[in-house]
Amino acid sequence: MNGMELEKLGEILGSYVGAAAGSLGKLFNEGVAHKLHKTNVMEFSQLERSINAVPEQEIVAVYIKGEGDVRLGILLFLSEDNAKTLAARLLGSDTAEKLTALGKSAIAEMGNIILAGSFLNALSKATGFKVKASVPGLAIDMFRTLLEPPTIDVASETDQVIVAEAELTLVDSAISATVLIILDPHGAEKLLTNHNGG
């Protein structure tokens, strides 16, 4: 995949991220800014160095795998403090001291809404692809260890992956989350060929 194709793919993925940002905004009744950083092709072993996160950094992550006409892994992650604040808002609570089981469930559902409900739905609408989303998985751990499941899913038969990193920011509360999209080169080519702007 050459530079121009990667740039085009970035625009395409950016449009799906835009849909995810829209639903995040509705969820919190707040404006959401989104920015897709450069889309890259790399060996999976370089992933951790290419992403704006420290390997040992503790994060809260929601993971959804898309399977069907295209296979991709989408990881939404944010700091524990930001996750606590968002969970409290979702649950209508004033305090955000601890991420309870209910709070974790709320964050997982938020991930489900914006990733499966909006991102993958936008992808399906624009390509006609059937993509089945997995149940959202939630974890709190070191960033690098949470990068493994999407990498394993996408790179099971290839050493090369396409990765796009996007940032979503709730404008008023200045809370940010990162969306990491990982797909294999074959899937990326299919997206390029079949995306029709929805």
Add this chain to the structure above:
Amino acid sequence: MHREVQVDMGGIAVSNDESEVLTTLVGSCVALCLYDPYAKVAGMAHVMLPKSNNGRSPNGSGKAGKYADQAVDNLLRMMAEKGAEPRRIRAKMAGGANMFSHEGSSTVFNIGERNAEELRRILRERGIPLVSEDIGENYGRLTRFSVKTGELVVVVRNSGERRL
């Protein structure tokens, strides 16, 4: 003073330099550590998947530690090149966690245990004793494997160190 040698995802490192410590972070992947205590040769592989490509690619992976079957053979070969004797080699391993909750909906969520099971089977087949392991659960592990002593230190978030 130790020098840390970082093993990337799917990678391998082998050393007979006693000042070195082989290190990696694992979630559902497994840090497989082999050691010849006589020659003081240590090897670590960051194993991601049980089998090499399910036969779909004849070339497997350019990453020597990615698949369990290739990782064990690559480690044994590279350690032999540094003077290790297969009959003296002992194994330890850590990782194989189930990182994301809502398990059971997809094979990805139990890949950790499958990785560990496949490694146990291959080690048995190659006649390499597995002397200790710290496998499973739902958390990441920072692993440090000493070339000097063959000790594997496993650091887990909020629960300190384990020495294998």
